[in-house]
Amino acid sequence: MSPVSTANSRLVYDALKASGVRLMSALPETWLVHLIRMAEEDPEMTLVRLAKEEEGVGISAGAHLAGVRSAMLMQNHGFLASINGIVSCAQLYRIPLLMMVSFRGEFGERDPWQTEGGGVTEDLLRALRIPFSYLDSPGHVAHRIAKAETLALSANKPVALLLCRDLMWEEA
Numbered sequence: 001m002s003p004v005s006t007a008n009s010r011l012v013y014d015a016l017k018a019s020g021v022r023l024m025s026a027l028p029e030t031w032l033v034h035l036i037r038m039a040e041e042d043p044e045m046t047l048v049r050l051a052k053e054e055e056g057v058g059i060s061a062g063a064h065l066a067g068v069r070s071a072m073l074m075q076n077h078g079f080l081a082s083i084n085g086i087v088s089c090a091q092l093y094r095i096p097l098l099m100m101v102s103f104r105g106e107f108g109e110r111d112p113w114q115t116e117g118g119g120v121t122e123d124l125l126r127a128l129r130i131p132f133s134y135l136d137s138p139g140h141v142a143h144r145i146a147k148a149e150t151l152a153l154s155a156n157k158p159v160a161l162l163l164c165r166d167l168m169w170e171e172a
Helices: 006-018 030-041 055-065 076-081 083-091 112-127 138-155
Strands: 021-026 046-049 069-075 097-102 132-135 158-163
Touching: 006 021, 006 030, 006 138, 021 030, 021 055, 030 046, 030 069, 030 097, 055 069, 055 083, 055 097, 069 076, 076 083, 076 097, 076 112, 083 158, 097 138, 112 158, 132 138, 138 158
Parallel strands: 021 046, 021 069, 069 097, 097 158, 132 158
Antiparallel strands: none
């Protein structure tokens, strides 16, 4: 059994749907496994599997131009790999971009290869002037996702929600 929380993944997924998201892009990632499966099994959701995370920026831009709300699901290393697309497409052309980022490398991280990316994620979001918030407790998931989607749409800009260990992981 995976230590990733199915119940909290469901809260995130349901909140994304409630805010109008109908397309998600993703690469396989441990913390996103249930969200990806839910999108794949949902006939009302389109799941676009990516070869690299930066492709998700173009997918979301195209979805926006077609009138479809989308979310990019990625790990923070995927965010790092997507910065060129975020800056040269989403920010330059004022495209709303909802990014759901697995915030790996924070306190409690056991995988050394996750720690460096996690240590710079917040600073890079700030440097790029991308508003962000944390999803670290089930009680505020729906509210923060709705607020993030509203800001992305009203400001026509990228926003990020950091999926934290306390929300996504069930410690053994």
